[in-house]
Amino acid sequence: MIHWDKRDFKKLFPALSNELDESKVAEEYVESEGGEEPLRGFMPGPEDYIMRCTTDEEAMRVVEFLHQRGEISDEESERLKRQIGERGVRSFGPLREEGYYLRTYHKRRHNSAADTRSLDER
Numbered sequence: 001m002i003h004w005d006k007r008d009f010k011k012l013f014p015a016l017s018n019e020l021d022e023s024k025v026a027e028e029y030v031e032s033e034g035g036e037e038p039l040r041g042f043m044p045g046p047e048d049y050i051m052r053c054t055t056d057e058e059a060m061r062v063v064e065f066l067h068q069r070g071e072i073s074d075e076e077s078e079r080l081k082r083q084i085g086e087r088g089v090r091s092f093g094p095l096r097e098e099g100y101y102l103r104t105y106h107k108r109r110h111n112s113a114a115d116t117r118s119l120d121e122r
Contacts, residue, residue, distance in 0.1 A: 022099075046072050046080055050089060051096045059089040 010017040046066050053059040060081060067077040083091055 022102075046076065047092050048096070050080065050084070050092045051094070053089050054095065056084050056089050059084050059092075 046063065049062050049066070050059045053062055063072070063077055063080045063084070066072045067074070072080070
């Protein structure tokens with residue numbers, strides 16, 4: 001195993017370093033909440049991938065990729081392409097930017113904990 005100085009690693013691999021730091025934050029959040037991981041078992045569907053696309057062309061490439069890998073059927077591929085062609089990529093929903101799931105599930109867990117507290121206070 002190679003041992004790295006954290007500063008050197010961050011200089012050489014800034015994106016990877018940030019990604020590792022973000023995953024630590026997510027792990028700390030789950031541990032501090034004492035609950036289960038909110039995304040355990042979640043498998044994104046084609047729409048989830050499409051909602052990360054910024055252009056119709058990019059979304060079409062994603063659909064082609066998923067179809068070539070056998071993750072979606074011919075019918076599903078055609079349906080998705082037709083929707084992209086007729087109504088555009090945003091017809092699937094707003095753009096999901098980096099950190100979307102962490103923010104969304106943090107809010108959801110925070111709100112459900114607040115709802116539970118408010119019920120206890122009654």
